[in-house]
Amino acid sequence: MKNIYRPIEATVEDIIEETPTIKTFVLRPKERFAFKTGQFIELSLPGIGEAPFTPSSDPNIKETIDVTIMNVGKVTSLLHAASGGIPVGIRGPYGKGYPLEQFAGKDIVIVGGGVGLAPLRSLLFSLFGEIDKYNKVVVRYGARTPKDIIYKQAIPGWSKKKKVDVAVTVDVGEPKWKGNVGLVTTILKDLPVDLKKAVAIVCGPPIMMKFVNMKLLDVGFKPSDIYLSMEKNMSCGLGKCGHCRVGKFYACKDGPVFTYEELKDIHDIWD
Amino acid sequence: MHTIYYSENAKIDNFANRLKRSHCVFYPEVKSCEPSKETDYSYKKFNHQQHLVFNPYRTIEPLKAFFTYPCEKVAEYFISEKEVVLPSVKAVVIGVKACDLAGHKVQDFVFLEGVEVDALYRIRRENTVLISSDCTDFKKVCHCLAWEIMPYPLDGFDLNLSPLNDGYLVEVGSKKGQELIEEFREFFTPAKETQIAARKVKREALVERLKRHLLPQNLVARNSVQRLMKQGYALDTWKQFMLPCVECGGCNLICDTCHCFLLSEKKAGAQHEKLRSWDGCLYANYARVAGGANPLKTRAQRLRNRFVKKFDFFVDNLGMPACCGCGRCIEVCPGKIDIREVLKDLDKKLAATS
Numbered sequence: 001m002k003n004i005y006r007p008i009e010a011t012v013e014d015i016i017e018e019t020p021t022i023k024t025f026v027l028r029p030k031e032r033f034a035f036k037t038g039q040f041i042e043l044s045l046p047g048i049g050e051a052p053f054t055p056s057s058d059p060n061i062k063e064t065i066d067v068t069i070m071n072v073g074k075v076t077s078l079l080h081a082a083s084g085g086i087p088v089g090i091r092g093p094y095g096k097g098y099p100l101e102q103f104a105g106k107d108i109v110i111v112g113g114g115v116g117l118a119p120l121r122s123l124l125f126s127l128f129g130e131i132d133k134y135n136k137v138v139v140r141y142g143a144r145t146p147k148d149i150i151y152k153q154a155i156p157g158w159s160k161k162k163k164v165d166v167a168v169t170v171d172v173g174e175p176k177w178k179g180n181v182g183l184v185t186t187i188l189k190d191l192p193v194d195l196k197k198a199v200a201i202v203c204g205p206p207i208m209m210k211f212v213n214m215k216l217l218d219v220g221f222k223p224s225d226i227y228l229s230m231e232k233n234m235s236c237g238l239g240k241c242g243h244c245r246v247g248k249f250y251a252c253k254d255g256p257v258f259t260y261e262e263l264k265d266i267h268d269i270w271d
Numbered sequence: 272m273h274t275i276y277y278s279e280n281a282k283i284d285n286f287a288n289r290l291k292r293s294h295c296v297f298y299p300e301v302k303s304c305e306p307s308k309e310t311d312y313s314y315k316k317f318n319h320q321q322h323l324v325f326n327p328y329r330t331i332e333p334l335k336a337f338f339t340y341p342c343e344k345v346a347e348y349f350i351s352e353k354e355v356v357l358p359s360v361k362a363v364v365i366g367v368k369a370c371d372l373a374g375h376k377v378q379d380f381v382f383l384e385g386v387e388v389d390a391l392y393r394i395r396r397e398n399t400v401l402i403s404s405d406c407t408d409f410k411k412v413c414h415c416l417a418w419e420i421m422p423y424p425l426d427g428f429d430l431n432l433s434p435l436n437d438g439y440l441v442e443v444g445s446k447k448g449q450e451l452i453e454e455f456r457e458f459f460t461p462a463k464e465t466q467i468a469a470r471k472v473k474r475e476a477l478v479e480r481l482k483r484h485l486l487p488q489n490l491v492a493r494n495s496v497q498r499l500m501k502q503g504y505a506l507d508t509w510k511q512f513m514l515p516c517v518e519c520g521g522c523n524l525i526c527d528t529c530h531c532f533l534l535s536e537k538k539a540g541a542q543h544e545k546l547r548s549w550d551g552c553l554y555a556n557y558a559r560v561a562g563g564a565n566p567l568k569t570r571a572q573r574l575r576n577r578f579v580k581k582f583d584f585f586v587d588n589l590g591m592p593a594c595c596g597c598g599r600c601i602e603v604c605p606g607k608i609d610i611r612e613v614l615k616d617l618d619k620k621l622a623a624t625s
Contacts, residue, residue, distance in 0.1 A: 001390040002352065005534065005545050009349035031351075046348040047536050047543035051561060073561030089348055206564065233560045235534050239385045241550070242531030243558060245580060248587040253386050267504055271566040 004238055007044055007089025008033060013064060015084055018150040022115050023080055024056065024068040029090060035059055037126040038097035038119060038229075038257050042237050043067060044089035045082075049075040052094075052234040054256070056118035058125035065090075068118035068150060094237035095256050098123050098201065098227070107136045107193035111212050113184055113204025117141055117150055119229060120203050124158065131163055138193060139166040142184025142208070146170050146177045165192055184208065185215045195220045201257075203229040210270040213260055224261040230269070232256070276452060276459035277466055279438040284322050286458045290363050290451075291317055294400065297337070299326035299366035309410055314364070325434055326366045327408035329597055333527040334371040335378050337364055338395045339549070341524070345391060345534070346545040359394045365432075367403040370413075372427035373420045374527025374595035377585065381530045400447055403428040404439075405474060409481050412598025414611060416481055417490040420595055423474050433470045440470050491614045496582040496592050503617035504579075509571040512613050515606030516553065516570050522600035522608070523551025528581065528593040531557075552576045578613065 010033075014026040027043075035041065037059050044050035051073065057066035071080040079088075108127065112120045120139075127137055139158060143149040149168065159166035167187045169180035180187055184204070191198075200216050202209050209228055216226050232244035232251040239253035247266035249255065263269050278286065290296050296317035301324065304310045312326040382392035406413075406422035415422055424431045429448035433440040440462050443449050452459055491499065523529045533550040536543060550557060553574065558567040567573045585593035594610065601609050 001355075001357070001393070002387070003346055003355045003357070003390050004387045005346040005547070006350070006352065006355060007346060007348060007545065030349075044536065044545075047538035049536055050534060050545075076561060087349070231560060231564075232566075233558050236532070238387050240381050240389060240530070241533065242552070242580070243533070243550070245576075245584060248584055268566060268572075271564075271568075 005091070005236075007042075007046075007050075007091050010065075010088050010090050012082065012084050012086050012088060015082075018068060018152075019148050021148075022068060022070045022150055024066050024150075025079065027065045027067060027088065027090065028063065029065065032062070033065065033090065033093075034062060035065070035093035036097035037100070037122045039093035039095045040119075040234070040237070040252075040256060041065070041067070041090050041092035041094070042234075043075075044091075045075060045078055046087065046089055048078060050089070050091075050235075051075040052237065052252075054119035054122070054229075055093075056121045058129070059122060060125070060129060068115060068121070070115040092237055094234070094252050096254070098126075098257055100126060103127070103199055104133050105135055105197065107138065107198040108134055109138045109140065109191055109193060109198060109200040109216075111184060111188065111200060111202045111204070111216075112139070112141045113208035113212070114143055114148065115150065116204030116208070116229070118203075120201065121151060121154075123201065128158075128161060128164075131161070134163070135197065136193065137164045138191060139164065140184060140187050140191075141166070141168045142171065142187070142204075143168070144171050146174055146179075183211070185211050188212065188215045188219065191219065199225045199227065201227040206231060206270045217260075222261075223264055224259050226260040227257050228260060228263065229257055230255050230263075274443045274449070274452075275462040275467060276441040276443070277435070277438060277462045278441055278459050280322075282458040283432070283439055286455055287317055287323050287363075287365065288321070289455060290400075293361060295360055295362045297362065297364045299324055299330050302331060312366070314366070317365075323365065325404065325407075325432075326368075328406050328410050328413060329368040329370055329599075330366060331599070333525055333597075333599060334364070334367055334375050335527060335530070337362065337399060338378060338382070338392055339530075339532065339547070342546055342548040344537070344544045345547040348543040348545070357391055357394050359398050361398045362395075363400040363402060365402040365404075367401050367424075367428065368406055368597075369403070369420055369422055369424040370415045370595040370597040371527055372401070372403060372424050373415070373418070374593075374597065375427060376591070377528040377589065377593045378530055380589050400429045400451065401427070402430045402432065404432040405434070405470075406477060407434060407473070408477075409484065410598060410602075412601040413481070413596065414485055414488070414490060414598060415596035416478070416485055417493065417611075418592065418594055418596045419493050421474075422477055422481055433473070435466055435469055435473070440466055488611065489615065490611055491618045493592060495618065496614065497586045499614060499617040499621065500579050500583040502621050504575070506617060506620050508613060508616045508620060509575040512608055512616070513570040513574045516574060516608060517605055518553055518555060518570065519605060520551035520553050521603040521605070522577070523553055524549055525599040525603045527595055527597055527599070528585075552580065574608075574613075582614075
């Protein structure tokens with residue numbers, strides 16, 4: 001019988017430095033491993049520790065998986081210190097992922113904060129791959145400073161695509177920065193979308209999602225059209241270990257993406 | 272209606288001794304016996320030719336301890352799916368009570384249902400025979416009736432023993448139980464109507480005694496607990512009751528329904544392992560995420576989380592509150608935090624404000 005805790009071996013094939021604190025790790029699993037955009041994996045350093053991450057790569061690429069990771073804790077700091085070629089463990093994929101079928105024909109607003117753009121990049125690859133299915137894709141991204149922006153090389157290319165509109169802002173500018181300065185909420189005014197058929201997908205730190213959510217409600221989005229990623233201490237990934245409870249849900253198996261409609265009556269969701 | 276047999280004490284002893292040849296047999300033994308205190312019972316491995324001890328009420332240990340362990344290896348780096356070996360020991364647990372079986376429905380729900388089955392749990396469940404027994408007495412903290420659980424098992428067992436005269440009525444509750452009866456036919460005779468009637472009288476007498484014990488406690492009704500959680504979220508009950516909490520996690524670990532665990536890693540020479548350890552939501556780091564954010568920062572939040580999980584989450588997800596009234600958490604708590612009193616306090620404060 002299948003052992004749900006068994007990690008699959010993967011090799012770190014490449015490490016791309018995105019910012020001083022964020023790197024993208026290209027993993028090559030030694031067994032077949034497929035995920036849907038928005039699903040997450042448990043990534044482990046054997047004998048050291050395990051943590052949940054949502055892949056940032058195109059789910060249609062089956063051979064490798066990109067995971068964009070910020071250096072914040074025990075596992076991530078060791079991963080940041082590691083060099084290519086090391087073996088890592090992966091389990092999953094877990095969770096429901098983004099409900100792409102709900103987005104068909106819609107104006108899709110994607111709002112990312114900091115490293116929160118990582119899972120959204122995977123979503124963008126999925127949307128770009130079948131762009132005819134969607135009416136429009138509007139990307140709004142906020143980072144702390146210009147040097148904290150991830151996927152710097154890729155972002156200009158996104159805005160050149162048809163039906164795609166991209167804006168980036170930084171909380172604090174620097175002399176060479178010519179773009180927007182201000183929190184990501186400042187670039188959510190006058191979104192070029194038809195609110196009657198628009199959805200918003202948000203991923204970032206809890207405090208950012210809280211204010212983005214308020215702003216989106218304020219400009220007229222329905223709670224059922226706002227999709228939020230819940231950051232919780234997901235240990236097993238399968239709704240068994242109990243850690244990631246959000247009201248009557250588990251973030252790992254019922255999420256990690258929820259609509260605000262599902263979350264709005266639950267206490268302390270932003271903590 | 273389940274089939275019921277009768278067996279004399281000596282035959283039940285023989286039955287247990289015979290089971291020992293093919294199974295690891297666990298049965299309750301007197302743990303502490305001081306005249307001033309309640310006698311406690313604890314599971315022991317049945318070794319030599321022994322007499323079975325009948326426990327009048329539940330053991331100290333929760334039943335879950337036979338199916339998940341406080342800390343154990345659950346996976347290895349790196350082996351293929353084909354190489355996975357799940358250790359399987361055939362076991363018999365004697366002396367399980369109705370509260371344990373009720374609580375175990377939560378464990379079964381968590382580990383056997385949902386998106387994936389926990390194979391290790393399943394194999395232990397399949398390889399374990401549960402021989403329960405009626406309660407003939409109760410501890411001060413026992414309050415199964417408040418959760419509408421009778422002090423005698425109705426389902427969830429393989430065989431159930433009801434002491435009667437110099438033997439036991441043996442009720443068959445599963446195919447596994449029936450197979451054992453057939454294998455050891457010489458120890459069992461069909462029960463007589465009069466014996467079954469006598470069991471009923473004994474059961475009813477105990478229920479009456481337990482009711483008299485619980486009535487003055489004014490416990491909250493089973494069907495009100497979800498409302499208490501929803502309406503009592505902001506009450507000061509949580510702050511007030513957490514004051515003596517020393518964050519030992521005892522209430523979580525000893526609980527028959529608490530199932531939380533944490534996966535961790537172990538360096539074992541060249542072979543690394545993934546461990547699973549029981550976790551508890553009263554521990555400070557329970558909900559902490561990388562980077563330090565913690566949605567359950569305070570002890571009051573964590574105490575509330577324990578209750579909301581039991582009385583709101585499980586009512587929504589399993590259709591029953593995750594408390595079986597065994598009272599183990601009440602006995603274990605060094606701060607004397609009493610689950611019954613927390614619920615009563617919420618109820619009282621909400622009644623006063625409405």
